[in-house]
Amino acid sequence: MKRKLIIILFLVNGIVAESQVGIGTTTPDKSAILDLHSDSKGLLITRISLNSSTDSTTIPSPATGLLIYNIASSGISQDGLAPGYYYWNGNKWIKLGTGEDDIKFIGTSNHVTQDAGTGGLGNDVGTGGYNIAFGAQALSNNTSGSYNVAIGTSPLLKNTTGNYNVSVGFQTLINNTYGNLNNAFGYGSLQNNKSGDRNAGFGSFTLPSNTTGSYNLALGEGALYGNLIGSYNIGIGLNTFFNKTTGNENIAIGSWAGTGQISGDRNIFIGGSTSVSDKTGSNLLNIGNSIFGTNVNIPFNASLNDLRVANIGINTDTPSAPLDIQSTRTTTSISPNNTVVNAGGNINSPLQYKIQNTNSGTLARSGFLAVANNGYNSSNMAWIGINNENFNSTHDIGGPNDITFVGTGKDMQIANASLSQSIIFSTGTAVTPFFKERMRISANGFIGIDTSTPMLHFIITEQLHLQWECPAQIIP
Structure with a gap:
């Protein structure tokens, strides 16, 4: 009878073992093979010292899905391991991620991944607060910088005290130490910036040479590529101001706009490969390599209003008058293509070209001057105009408000x-x-x-x- 009871109990226990096993409970959950219950103890997973993420010798031929707890640290390189739970995926050990592990919340509201922060260990960003560091060596030298966002490999790598920077992409703002309020998006953007503030680079290698310049905006691969210390510059397009190292308040829009410029302030270049012969000048304009200007973009000053002497040239980058038009045509035929200025309209009223000299001096007059190829303002020329109200010149004809037609060539016909x-x-x-x-x-x-x-x-x-x-x- 006793022997039969033992056999019955053995059979019952075998059936239970094949379905669920309960430790610390007599009612294991039906969905679990093993159900553990305890008020004062936990489950201790096997502790192993791994040599690397591909270590398959410490545990020979590990099964896919094998779970262990690594107790060794094999460095912070991409193949290195830190202590923690790992599973074998068939090729390497993968660290289990949790909110307290892959992304750590440390210090004053800092969010840091395991390979970021000081030393790339994911456990320190100095005394700074409210930083976000995702990626290998992101913010790895930070001491007190706060409110920074670093995403990618080595963004803000050398930042120590800089604040409010946003760095997204490989080696963006990698050399920034204490620059503030910079935005860098794209491989190598602002990679040499050290102390410049409020710069924005959108695209690979935007503002890559900038060190101390501030308030610059670069949009497009290589935009403001050469800028070192210039500030308040805007470059939109591929490799704008590629060679320009210094200068402030310059604007370049279009691929390779500002080609060849080295320095200068308040220049404006609009159009692909726009350039001028003066590579170091200031206050220059080029639109489409057709419309040029000098003395443009001068800051307004009411006391210096009479110094506004901008010259605009068409087909010449060295205009010598407020409007200087140079025809580049060489045809000898008479045709509309030889016309330098063509004006037209549709109005039931006089359509006119008006020129007025508002000065009331004794030499003041308004008119038109035509000069022969071998002439000048006073020789081989023809003048038609009107004298101003106080005109009284001893070497010109007419008196106040007289209409004059003067020539200094040969016969007047x-x-x-x-x-x-x-x-x-x-x-x-x-x-x-x-x-x-x-x-x-x-x-x-x-x-x-x-x-x-x-x-x-x-x-x-x-x-x-x-x-x-x-x-x-x-x-x-």
Whole structure:
């Protein structure tokens, strides 16, 4: 009878072992093979000293899914291990991640992964607070810097006291020590910045050479590539200001815009590969390698308003006047392509070109000047204009408000190219009764005064009074 009871108990226990095993409980959970219960004890997993993440000799031929607790530290390299729970995935040991392990909450609200922070151990970022460091060697030298975000490999690697920086990407802001409020996104962005503040680089190698410059904005691969110490610069596009090392308040938009510039302030380059011959100048403009400017972008100062002497050039990067237009065409044919300025409109009113000199001095006048290829302002030139109200020059013709037509070339010629039309001279006003014809030279060479139909080579329809002041001569 006793022997039969033992056999029955053995069979019952065998059935229980095949379904659930309970330790510390008589009612193991049906979903568990092993159910442990204790109010004062825990489960102790096998403790092993691993040599590396690929160690398959300490435990020969580990089974996939094998769980251990590593008690050895084999360094902080990418293949190194820190103490903790690991499982074998068939090729290497993988550390189990928890909120307190892969991402640690340390100090004053710092969020740090296991390979980031001081020394890359994931357990320290100095006295700084509110930092986020995700990635190998992120913020690995931080002492008191706070409110920084470092994501990637080696972002903000050398940062010690810098604050409010955002560094995303391999080696972004890697040399920053105490610069503040910088934003770097992309491989190598702001990688040499040490103490510059408030810079922003978006794209690989944006502002990579900057060391102490501040308030710069670079957008696009290699933007503001050469900038070392310049501040308040903007570069948008591939390799803008690639060679420019110094200078402030410059703007370059377009791939390779500002090519060749080395220094200078307040320059503006818009368009791909825009450049000028003056590589170190300031206040220069280039739009599309077609429109240029000098003395532009000068800060406003009411007391210096008369010093605003910007020159704009079309097809010349060295304009010598407020508007300097140079035609690059060499054709000898007469065609619209030879026109330098073409203006047009559609308005039921005078469409005019206006030029006015508002100065009231004795030499002031307004007009147009045409100069021959071998001429100058006072030789081989033609001038048409109007004198200002106080004009009183001893070497120019006319008095105040006189209209003048002056030439210093050879003969002065006036012609009407229409074979059947006349040359007419009138006086009067632009209102009623309007202008009245005084003299006409007809197409056949007849000259008339106060007649619009001269029939002879010279005809006068009114009295003619002739007076000679030559008493020594007898005039028939």
